[in-house]
Amino acid sequence: MGNFDAFESALFAEARSMTDWNARNKFCPSCGSPVYSLWAGWKLSCSSLLPWADNTGRKPCATAQGLHNFEHPRTDAVVVMAVTDESGEKILLGRNKPWPKKFWSCLSGFLEPGESFEDAVKRELWEEAGVRVWNVRYRTTLPWPFPSTLLTGFYATASSAEPLRTDLDNELEDARWYTREEILRVLNGAQDPSAESSINVPPPTMPAGVLIREWAHGGEGGPPGTSGKREDTWTKAF
Numbered sequence: 001m002g003n004f005d006a007f008e009s010a011l012f013a014e015a016r017s018m019t020d021w022n023a024r025n026k027f028c029p030s031c032g033s034p035v036y037s038l039w040a041g042w043k044l045s046c047s048s049l050l051p052w053a054d055n056t057g058r059k060p061c062a063t064a065q066g067l068h069n070f071e072h073p074r075t076d077a078v079v080v081m082a083v084t085d086e087s088g089e090k091i092l093l094g095r096n097k098p099w100p101k102k103f104w105s106c107l108s109g110f111l112e113p114g115e116s117f118e119d120a121v122k123r124e125l126w127e128e129a130g131v132r133v134w135n136v137r138y139r140t141t142l143p144w145p146f147p148s149t150l151l152t153g154f155y156a157t158a159s160s161a162e163p164l165r166t167d168l169d170n171e172l173e174d175a176r177w178y179t180r181e182e183i184l185r186v187l188n189g190a191q192d193p194s195a196e197s198s199i200n201v202p203p204p205t206m207p208a209g210v211l212i213r214e215w216a217h218g219g220e221g222g223p224p225g226t227s228g229k230r231e232d233t234w235t236k237a238f
């Protein structure tokens with residue numbers, strides 16, 4: 001995914017998500033009858049509704065009513081958050097337990113039913129790092145078809161004076177604030193790779209990579225008055 005341009009990436013994401021969704025959903029969630037695919041795979045409907053279906057002795061499927069007689073492909077939104085402190089000079093990064101050694105990135109998590117993106121950003125940062133955030137701003141989106149995710153990138157602000165906690169949901173191995181100078185050293189390849197403190201961050205084709213680079217180079221999420229100088233790495237790449 002990281003090597004595709006925007007057009008190829010969108011084609012692949014659509015094809016993979018649609019194939020996966022059709023392959024996984026074989027039965028009506030209402031009555032258990034097999035479903036059939038229509039509209040070239042973009043909808044699934046209950047086979048008990050077909051004119052030749054034999055429904056003797058069965059209650060009519062509840063999906064026979066109104067718009068409920070179709071199942072549509074799903075998209076599961078993930079929020080990816082670049083949290084900077086009030087000065088705009090520090091960014092919060094974390095490490096998930098299964099990640100490769102030295103890999104650090106923005107915190108992220110799935111949107112829950114009934115949540116706005118803003119609420120999801122606030123909840124996830126509280127759960128994963130014990131951080132309360134405000135000033136949530138949308139920045140970028142990337143379809144991520146494994147199997148049907150939409151990565152959405154946000155900026156938010158928090159106080160770096162408050163303690164970080166990773167024991168609330170135990171998802172992160174570690175979380176810490178990095179200074180702009182530290183991140184610029186990483187991006188400019190100026191770290192000593194053998195040093196204990198050296199780290200890797202996501203590529204500029206991923207939302208987290210866009211947010212980290214844009215902030216580090218003085219764009220959105222930076223100190224007050226700098227948000228006009230947007231790096232636009234992601235847009236530029238495509």
Ligand SMILES: [Zn+2]
Nearest residue numbers: 028031046061
């Ligand atoms: Zn049914």
